[in-house]
Amino acid sequence: MWVPRFSEHNQPMYLMVAQALEQDIARGVLVGGERLPTLKALAAALDVTPGTISRAYEEAQRRGLVVGEVGRGTFVSQRPAMRGDAPAAEGRLDLPSAQLDLSVIKPHGAVLESWLREALMRLAQSEDLTRSLDYAPEGGHPLHREAGAHWLRGALPEARWQQVVITAGAQHGLLVAMNGLTRSGDLILCEALCYPGIISLAHHSGRRLQGVAMDEQGILPEALRERCRQEKPALLVCVATCQNPTTAIMSEARRAEIAEIAREFDFLILDDDIYGFLAPTPLRPLASFAPERSVYLTSLSKSVAPALRIGYLHGPPETLSRLNAMVRSSVWMPSPLMAQLATQVIAEGLGTQLMAVQREEAAARQAIAAQVFQGLQVRSQPNSYHLWLTLPEPWSCDEFALLARANGVTLLSGSQFFAERSTSTRGVRIVLMSPTSRDELRFALTRLASMLASAEPRLYY
Numbered sequence: 001m002w003v004p005r006f007s008e009h010n011q012p013m014y015l016m017v018a019q020a021l022e023q024d025i026a027r028g029v030l031v032g033g034e035r036l037p038t039l040k041a042l043a044a045a046l047d048v049t050p051g052t053i054s055r056a057y058e059e060a061q062r063r064g065l066v067v068g069e070v071g072r073g074t075f076v077s078q079r080p081a082m083r084g085d086a087p088a089a090e091g092r093l094d095l096p097s098a099q100l101d102l103s104v105i106k107p108h109g110a111v112l113e114s115w116l117r118e119a120l121m122r123l124a125q126s127e128d129l130t131r132s133l134d135y136a137p138e139g140g141h142p143l144h145r146e147a148g149a150h151w152l153r154g155a156l157p158e159a160r161w162q163q164v165v166i167t168a169g170a171q172h173g174l175l176v177a178m179n180g181l182t183r184s185g186d187l188i189l190c191e192a193l194c195y196p197g198i199i200s201l202a203h204h205s206g207r208r209l210q211g212v213a214m215d216e217q218g219i220l221p222e223a224l225r226e227r228c229r230q231e232k233p234a235l236l237v238c239v240a241t242c243q244n245p246t247t248a249i250m251s252e253a254r255r256a257e258i259a260e261i262a263r264e265f266d267f268l269i270l271d272d273d274i275y276g277f278l279a280p281t282p283l284r285p286l287a288s289f290a291p292e293r294s295v296y297l298t299s300l301s302k303s304v305a306p307a308l309r310i311g312y313l314h315g316p317p318e319t320l321s322r323l324n325a326m327v328r329s330s331v332w333m334p335s336p337l338m339a340q341l342a343t344q345v346i347a348e349g350l351g352t353q354l355m356a357v358q359r360e361e362a363a364a365r366q367a368i369a370a371q372v373f374q375g376l377q378v379r380s381q382p383n384s385y386h387l388w389l390t391l392p393e394p395w396s397c398d399e400f401a402l403l404a405r406a407n408g409v410t411l412l413s414g415s416q417f418f419a420e421r422s423t424s425t426r427g428v429r430i431v432l433m434s435p436t437s438r439d440e441l442r443f444a445l446t447r448l449a450s451m452l453a454s455a456e457p458r459l460y461y
């Protein structure tokens with residue numbers, strides 16, 4: 001008879017039994033179709049009530065590990081859903097009838113759910129929960145800020161918890177830094193093709209936004225210098241790694257040059273490094289080239305889960321009171337409960353594991369895109385969640401996005417990313433991580449490629 005063995009008693013019994021089941025299935029101790037002990041027998045072996053075992057089997061069933069058959073007992077599933085499973089196995093084409101979405105940059109959700117479910121349960125059992133039920137002090141609870149500093153040190157070794165400000169995600173971090181560090185009417189510079197969240201923030205807060213010309217490494221130093229000669233900006237917002245939308249990655253030499261220009265013309269830098277973990281090889285963040293005038297920003301949305309809504313700003317000491325004031329006036333404080341969950345995810349190493357899983361999934365999806373889009377003008381990175389496709393003549397980006405939508409695929413036209421209306425592009429942004437499976441992605445990309453192969457870019461109603 002199968003009896004679970006526990007090395008330590010760190011969770012409620014029913015969770016420990018479910019966990020042991022999962023581990024023994026993964027190790028091959030239990031195989032698909034095998035019958036599990038009856039509630040009574042296992043309860044007697046573990047000296048607990050049959051109710052506890054019933055709860056454990058329910059939990060295992062919910063995780064897809066076992067199936068219960070009325071009157072026959074509980075059996076190991078023929079293909080139990082395991083944690084290490086590829087997030088979206090090939091060969092499971094489950095085509096949705098609705099629109100295929102290639103428009104939202106997010107981590108792939110398959111592994112996330114079961115991992116986070118367990119993290120939430122541990123949080124519910126933990127004494128740390130108490131800390132998260134009250135208002136937090138300015139900047140966030142010191143323990144939550146230390147977790148943030150620990151997370152940031154992966155990219156920014158000099159990060160100190162005293163300089164960390166917790167935000168409700170990176171979009172909120174952008175709002176806090178852009179509004180806290182500039183005044184109404186100030187000039188903010190950004191990439192010519194830029195994340196729409198930055199554009200809408202500038203417009204809603206009465207800041208003037210100008211885009212700087214780019215190449216495959218992002219902002220061009222000469223173009224930046226030229227803008228600064230015309231008028232001194234207050235702030236440069238920059239996404240230096242896997243830039244949204246172009247996927248440009250700025251070399252360290254270019255980062256050093258941009259930092260030098262910031263010193264020369266005396267403006268601040270907001271280094272939005274939300275995609276930093278997707279760089280093919282680690283790069284020193286832009287902020288570290290001019291730490292005295294740079295605010296570093298990241299969040300857990302792309303690496304762990306968008307719904308966590310926790311981000312971290314790291315600023316020079318002189319900026320902290322302005323950043324904190326803006327957090328207070330915008331949301332009073334990001335949810336301490338979510339900050340505690342983020343702290344736990346970081347402390348337990350789950351965040352780092354998830355980042356690695358997501359990088360791998362992104363690489364597999366980039367390989368599919370490279371195959372389907374062979375011969376087309378694609379700009380991308382090996383682990384980027386998205387790519388930038390320059391359309392062949394005579395397509396325009398708006399026309400293509402419209403026609404793709406009519407063909408069941410949603411993506412964003414390059415015109416959505418114009419920092420200034422005068423910009424032009426024939427590019428579209430295609431996100432690879434949003435489809436639920438790799439096969440679904442292949443299907444959507446093939447549909448786009450076949451649209452491009454057709455001679456006539458026309459939409460017939």
Ligand SMILES: Cc1ncc(COP(=O)(O)O)c(C=O)c1O
Binds near residue numbers: 168195197311
């Ligand atoms: C460059 C960039 N910054 C910030 C954000 C916002 O991230 P969050 O979901 O953490 O608010 C995004 C989201 O797509 C982004 O692409």
